[in-house]
Amino acid sequence: MITRRLGVEAALVEGRVQRGDLSVEGGRVAAVGLGPGVRGGGIAVPGFVDWQVNGFGGVGFRDADHAGLASAAGALAR
Structure with a gap:
């Protein structure tokens, strides 16, 4: 082990x-x-998971439009 x-x-x-x-x-x-x-x-810290996501799939959430957010959300859901 x-x-x-x-x-x-x-x-x-x-x-x-x-x-x-x-x-x-x-x-x-x-x-x-x-x-x-x-x-x-x-x-x-046991059990603590930081789920903060600033972007995904090449999309930054700070400046994303609706289509970008939808694309990133779809990629995260996979």
Whole structure:
């Protein structure tokens, strides 16, 4: 089984921020608080998914017209 370090500064564990990197093995957190962590590496938060999308399929949402938005929405739905 492959063990991988995430390269984060801290992790949210049971509602508390714990400083240090963490490792993942088999898709599960194996260890938390490994060393000093990676400065600026962010915080690992279980279950948090950032769904913000600024564009897709070559269409930028900021300046897109109706046809562009429809095209991007269709591409995202696939």
